[in-house]
Amino acid sequence: MEDKYSIKNHVYKTLKEAILSRKLPPGKQIVENTISTKLKVSRTPVRNAINQLAVEGLVEIRPNKGAFVINPTLEEILQAYSLRKELELMAIDVSINHLSDSDMDELERIVKEEKEALFKKHIANYLNANEKFHLAIVKQCKNKFLIEFIEKLISQTSIYLMLFDVFFEDSSSQPYGHKEHLEIIQLMKQKKHKEVKICLAKHFDNAISSLDVQSDYSDLEGIFD
Structure with missing residues (x-):
């Protein structure tokens, strides 16, 4: 079984590639439950992956709303x-x-x-x-x-x-x-x-x-x- 880091890294790489290859549009909400269910993993590695993308500036986390692909004007x-x-x-x-x-x-x-x-x-x-x-x-x-x-x-x-x-x-x-x-x-x-x-x-x-x-x-x- 994969360790927690490997799972988080897989989710991170998958999301980042989707953003950079333009499969996910600017402003698109990244729903933890959707990713968790699809990959059959807990929400913790998904949340950690999203937080890493936020640090890199690719994702914006809005209080009480969720995570979104960055969408600058x-x-x-x-x-x-x-x-x-x-x-x-x-x-x-x-x-x-x-x-x-x-x-x-x-x-x-x-x-x-x-x-x-x-x-x-x-x-x-x-x-x-x-x-x-x-x-x-x-x-x-x-x-x-x-x-x-x-x-x-x-x-x-x-x-x-x-x-x-x-x-x-x-x-x-x-x-x-x-x-x-x-x-x-x-x-x-x-x-x-x-x-x-x-x-x-x-x-x-x-x-x-x-x-x-x-x-x-x-x-x-x-x-x-």
Whole structure:
């Protein structure tokens, strides 16, 4: 018989995959009884799995109402991206002066990872590479508070990418983000502060324009079949 951790981990992975693969829509209530009955487990591991997803920002727990897949408003998404863009523009203006040749080589290596994940449409690997790219630049600004704020916003906007980026739909066009990252690298190598900030701003604007809500979802019970 599986131990409690294994059961909780199975429920957690199943729910997380359902959210990230867009089988469960933003705003969908996650009912403990439904999951417990379907998987023939107690409600405790189900509740623990839901709490872990809440810590990661994928689920919102509302007092006296229950747990729901996070469902940000368009305004909240735009606010997060707008603030992140302004802070990263501030950081990159300083970071350019501190990035070494080896740093540039590492950024190019990360972009190769990103490109491979994009063409395979592997969202987890893509998000990991995308986060590493931006943080590798941001951390060179040497401003502890600015780095912390941006890290939080990167985590939040990554969730929005997972839930709403149209690229990960089957009918989407070919990826472009890695090409913009390569352009940013080349401009940083040339110490072109103004041009790199324009390029980064455009990069964020394109990311925002690629967000949309997927409408084809399954019922909660169906994800465990």
